[in-house]
Amino acid sequence: MADIRDIEVVVFDILGTLVDESGGLRAEIRDALPAPDDGSGDGADGRADDRFVAELLTMWQRHVETEQRRIGQGHRAYADSEVIDTEAAQLVADRAGLTDPATIARLATATRRLPPWGDSVAALERLARHLPVLGLSNAARTALLRLNAHAGLRWHQVLSGEAVLAYKPAPEVYRLAVDTAGHPPERVLMVAAHAWDLRGARASGMRTAYVHRPVGDPPTDSDAFDRRFDGLDDLVTALTAR
Numbered sequence: 577m578a579d580i581r582d583i584e585v586v587v588f589d590i591l592g593t594l595v596d597e598s599g600g601l602r603a604e605i606r607d608a609l610p611a612p613d614d615g616s617g618d619g620a621d622g623r624a625d626d627r628f629v630a631e632l633l634t635m636w637q638r639h640v641e642t643e644q645r646r647i648g649q650g651h652r653a654y655a656d657s658e659v660i661d662t663e664a665a666q667l668v669a670d671r672a673g674l675t676d677p678a679t680i681a682r683l684a685t686a687t688r689r690l691p692p693w694g695d696s697v698a699a700l701e702r703l704a705r706h707l708p709v710l711g712l713s714n715a716a717r718t719a720l721l722r723l724n725a726h727a728g729l730r731w732h733q734v735l736s737g738e739a740v741l742a743y744k745p746a747p748e749v750y751r752l753a754v755d756t757a758g759h760p761p762e763r764v765l766m767v768a769a770h771a772w773d774l775r776g777a778r779a780s781g782m783r784t785a786y787v788h789r790p791v792g793d794p795p796t797d798s799d800a801f802d803r804r805f806d807g808l809d810d811l812v813t814a815l816t817a818r
Contacts (some may be wrong), residue, residue: 578802580765580814583783585757586703589744589768590713590720590734591687594700595727598633598791600690605632608683609672632672636664644714644743654741656716661687687715688722693789697728699808706816708732712753712766714743745776754782765802767811771795785811 591597606629643660646652665684674680703709711734713720720734735756737749744750750766757764761781768774769792774784784801787808788794795801805811 578783580783580785580803581817582763583707583765583815584759584763585708585710585765586815587710587712587753587757587764587766587777587782588700589766589770589773590711590723590729591690591715592789592792593767593769593787594696594711594729595690595692595723596789596791597687597690598637601636601686602629602633604683604686604689605629605636605668608669608674608679610674628672632668635671636668639664639667648743648746656738657687657714658684658716658719661685661719685719685722688719689726690723692727692729693808695808697730699812700730703812703815704730704732708757710735710753710756712744712749713737714749744773745779747776747780750777750780750782754780765815769793771799771801774801775799787811 588594609629640660643652643655643663647654662684665680665686668683669680700709709732711720711729711731713734714737715723716738717736720736724731724734733756735752737743737746740748740752742748753766754761754764762783765783765785766774766777767785767787769787769789771786771793774786774795778784778801785803785805786795786801787805795804803814805814
């Protein structure tokens, strides 16, 4: 088990790691769907069918993943997350039969209103009393501004891949974090609930810590991350036990 007490700066992924991206999107999609008396075919409890909401959520997530991958492969010019989210919202609207422009426009900004995980706010505040804390996200700068305010996330600085016109796991996004930290990558810790994100950080020389969340991309047996934690409280304790 690697010692991480020599870390100088901590960098956090945000979507999925500090906020519940899947749960928040699911709730926003459900809220956008018409009420049962509008002929939607919802269940007797007046809520949209869970399977249909799950289908729409998967459609949204697949579009985002596909378009970010296409950009990373050079098959599409860079477009920020708000552009891609607007495309995803329109796909969901078309599948669900939504036609109200205001409803679709609000759905397109769903990632600005994602709820934090229960330990995120307090852990960030606690850690920030000891170490510089950065956020590093694929979300656009305008989305991050509103998301941080909504979720109550407090940073010393938050960074978007938009600054380098790339999406993680592109190496230039991690270099942005290391350059901002002002320390060698081996003294900068990347924290995420996604193994793919940590693999990218590790390939850039950063130290890595996986934090378990109910949804995410858990590590495999072959992933050599420095540490693995069940939650942020244990992570902060490990970092501040000096």
